[in-house]
Amino acid sequence: MPARTKHAFPRPKPWTEVATHLVDVAMGRKPADLVVRNGRWVNVHSGEVIAATDIAIAAGRFAYCGPDARHAIGEGTKVVDAGGRYLVPGLCDGHMHVESGxxxxxxxxxxxxxxxTTSMFVDPHEIANVLGLDGVRLMHDEALAMPVNVHVEVPSCVPSAAGLENAGAQLTADDVAEAMNWENIIGLGEVMNFPGVAANDPLMVAEIAATVKAGRTVGGHYASRDLGLPFHGYVAGGPEDDHEGTSVEDAVARVRQGMKAMLRLGSAWYDVASQIKAVTEKGLDPRNFILCTDDSHSGTLVHDGHMDRVVRHAIAQGLKPVTAIQMATLNTAQHFRLEREIGSIAPGRLADFLIVSDLAALAIDEVFARGVRLAKGGRLEVDIPPYDYPARAKRTVKLGRMLKAADFDIVAPEGANEARVRVIGVIENQAPTRALEADLAVADGLVEMDRENDVCQIALVERHRGTGGVVNGFVSGFGYTRDCALASTVAHDSHHMIVVGTNKRDMALAANRLGEVGGGVVLFSQGREIALVEMPIAGLMSDERAEIVAQKAAKLTAAMREMGCTLNNAYMQHSLLALVVIPELRISDIGIVDVTRFEKVDLFL
Structure with a gap:
């Protein structure tokens, strides 16, 4: 495992080491480091907004929250006048994948x-599928060096569905048990093998048991519409939350079973509006609901926001601002057993807070973490040094050979003039797909695409072991009208390479280009490279600044639109087409997979 990284930002001292100092500051016996005066305290414990509040901060933690903190002001105390603005706890993202950015x-x-955002709960199962436990440790150590709280979950399903795909690495129950002893591990990442949990699969049982024994939280992922016995078996198996719900019935079912319903608004997942009705219309207790993003790409982060975007959206659906903020702060902290550390403005907690001028619009003026101002007016005020990923984390794209257009030929059944095939149907703004069927023409023994009816080709190219393997199929929903191909080494969760195209020559060119640059996403049209986002770290992440990546991603999105694609955040939809744990139909390195039955099926019907 890599050696511990030298931290650019010191880790906050445990409360036990500074408690007496906090008491002295609260009593006026010692001066605070920072006092913020005349704020409106958004108290997520009581559900109130309390005017004319002062807060005093020492050792990176809140020491006093009350009507007058003048007694805590000394010669070296920095004083900030909130001017009647709101004091809001730092926002928490309860479930997310950094690599999606x-x-x-x-x-x-x-x-x-x-x-x-001052707290994140990240599941690095993307890098784990490429680099195994070593990749998890790399991300774990990078997270420790941040000026905000980045808690890491141990990926539970690497590969996501054994027998249905072959990833670049594998995690065992022993790996999970070992990682539970690391400093910054908060729980077990989303348990995607929901049939395995319901069937008492030994690996799932062992991983969940190791997590519970360590006193950590077990993350859930129940991506089935079946709320009958398989659902009940899954809940009995230990998962404590779920972000895969898409309907109000899903949210109600999870909360009634003692789970936390995680409602996500990512770059391409819009599941808050439908599920929040469980609170706004059915009156369920909002304490059991958590807001999260799951997957947000760099363009969304830079231009639209992160958890602030989710909270604003929840408020727009009819939630009271304080309730929406609770779902992105205290509820999350309590779920991960961190209520004494984060999630509220209260004595003893880390001094993570926002100064907000408009609560309903969540207009964030200033961002503080551990008592230090990190951002003002939407601009970062501190320098966060880059983390140096080692050479072994790069050049992970191994194609084994140069691909040709003929590698994407789909041979029809012998003697057929027409072929009935399975087609993966993309659903806009949702992770599930539809299992569609289409009758396609055959020419010279090869099945043709039907661009007029939006049926183009999809291929999965093996990229971990250099086998040169290519699995071909059909997909509908992208709306491409021109000769083009989009290739990506971000291909949840096994992260081979997905190529979607209307032209086989462009498909080969796009795949080979990613082999050259070490991974990423690229768009070709009529033999020319139109847009490229290089991601050399595990083929999943760029080593450039977020703003630069966002610019390249924006160019990619615009180019996809020029090709006729009108889907919202189509790249995110593209990257999930190999996710063999979410119904209905997917592609993997073993073939076409029916996720409703968890089995490989033939392309031809």
Whole structure:
């Protein structure tokens, strides 16, 4: 495992080491480091907004929250006048994947801190599928060096569905048990093998048991519409939350079973509006709901926001501002057993807070973490040094050979003039797909695409072991109208290479280009490279600044639109087409997979 990284930002001391000092500051016997005066205290414990409040901070923690903190002001105390603005706890993202931002933990933090995110709970199962436990440790150590709280979960399913795909690495129950002893591990990442949990799969049982024994939280992922016995078996198996719900019925079912319903608004997942009705219309207790993002790419982070975007959206659905903020602060902290550390403005907690001028609009003026101002007016005020990923984390794209257009030929059944095939159907703004069927023409023994009816080709190219393997199929929903191909080494969760195209020559060119640059996403059209985002770290993350990555991603999005694609955040939809744990139909390195039955099926019907 890599050696411990020297931290650019000191870790906060445990409360036990500074408690007596906090008492002295609260009593006026010692001066505070920082006092913020005349604020409106958004108290997520009581659900109130308390006017004319002062807060005193020492050793990176809140020492006093009350009507007058003048007794804590000394010669060296910095004093900030809030001017009647709101004091809001720093926002928490209860479930997310850094790799989906196309950037490292460092760059992700640089992008989201100005938006008020001061705590993140990250599941690095993307890098784990490429680099195994070593990749998890690399991200774990990078997270420790951040000026905000980046807690790491141990990935539970690497590969996500054994037998249905072959990833670049594998994690065992012993790996999970070992990682539970690391300093910054907060729990077990989303348990995606929901049939395995319901069937008492020994690996799932062992991983969940190791997590519970360590006193950590077990993350859930129940991506089935079946709320019958398989769901009940899954809940009995130990997962404590779930972010895969898409309907109000999903949210209600999870909360009634003692789970936390995580409602996500990512770059391409819009699941808050439908599920929040469980609170706004059905009156369920909002304490059991958590807001999260799951997957946000760099363009969303830089231009639209992060958890602030989710909170604003929840408020727009009819939630009271304080309730929405509770779902992004205290509820999250309590779920991960960190209520005494984060999630509220209260004595003893880390001094993570925002100064907000408009609560309903969540207009964030200033962002503080551990008592230090990190951002003002939407701009980062501190330098966060880049994390140096070692050479073994790069050049992970191994194609084994140069691909040709013929590698994407789909041979029809012998003697057929037409072929009935399975087609992966993309659903806009949702992770699930539809299992569609289409009758396609056959010419010279090869099945043709049907661009007029939006049926183009999809291929999965093996990229971990250099086998040269290519699995071909069909996909619908992208709307491409021109000759083009989009290739990506971000291909949840096994992260081979997905190529979607209307032209086989462009498909080969795009795949080979990613082999040259070490991974990323590229768009070719009529033999020319139109847009490229290089991601050399595990083929998943860029080593450039978030702003630069966002610019390249924006160029990619614009180029996809020029090709006829009108989907919201189509790249995110593209990257999930190999996710063999979310229904209905997917592609993997073993073939076409029916996720409703968890089995490989033939392309031809």
């Amino acid at each position: 196309m950037v490292t933990v460092t760059e992700f933090c640089r992008a989201v801190i100005p938006h008020g």
